[in-house]
Structures are given as C-alpha cells and as structure tokens.
Amino acid sequence: xxxxxxxxxxxxxxxxxxxxxxxxxxxxxxxxxxxxxxxxxxxxxxxxxxxxxxxxxxxxxxxxxxxxxxxxxxxxxxxxxxxxxxxxxxxxxxxxxxx
Numbered sequence: 015x016x017x018x019x020x021x022x023x024x025x026x027x028x029x030x031x032x033x034x035x036x037x038x039x040x041x042x043x044x045x046x047x048x049x050x051x052x053x054x055x056x057x058x059x060x061x062x063x064x065x066x067x068x069x070x071x072x073x074x075x076x077x078x079x080x081x082x083x084x085x086x087x088x089x090x091x092x093x094x095x096x097x098x099x100x101x102x103x104x105x106x107x108x109x110x111x112x113x
Contacts, residue, residue, distance in 0.1 A: 021061035025054050 033042050042050070 021058045021065060022054075024061050025057045028057065029054070 029042060033039050045053075
C-alpha cells in the first residue's frame with residue numbers, strides 16, 4: 015500500500031470516527047460535498063507529509079546508528095575485510111545509499 019493510499023484510508027477512518035461522535039455525527043453529512051472533498055484532501059496531504067517525514071527520520075536515525083557502530087569498530091576492521099558485526103551493517107548502508 016502506498017503512503018498516499020494509507021493517508022487516504024486514515025482520513026476515511028477519522029471521518030468515520032467523527033461521524034460516530036454524539037453531536038458531530040450528522041454535521042459532516044451536512045457539509046457540501048465539494049467542501050468535504052477539500053477537507054479530506056487537506057487532511058490526506060497532512061497525514062502523507064507526516065508519514066514521509068517519520069520514514070525519513072527513522073531511516074536517518076538507523077543510518078547514523080549503523081555508521082557509528084562501524085566507525086567505533088574500525089580498529090578491528092580494514093577496508094578490505096570487515097568483522098562479522100560490521101559487514102552486514104555496511105552491506106545494508108550501501109544498499110540504502112549510505113557510505
């Protein structure tokens with residue numbers, strides 16, 4: 015599932031939740047369809063941006079931790095041969111566009 019599809023599903027769940035609330039249930043239905051679409055799209059964009067930012071932050075944190083582990087261990091590793099701990103980290107970093 016794409017992030018955009020996930021964000022759209024999240025928006026639909028929020029609307030379902032709002033519609034199930036006492037005092038709000040019928041209010042969403044009374045909003046013009048065009049305005050509902052604009053609100054939904056705005057919420058989708060917000061959610062999609064937050065998902066993307068969280069993924070980028072998580073990848074960067076992982077990359078920094080992996081690079082720190084490899085840097086810390088370099089005394090046991092050489093450019094030609096990495097230890098059993100660093101070799102898989104280096105492979106993953108390379109695959110993710112790091113080092």
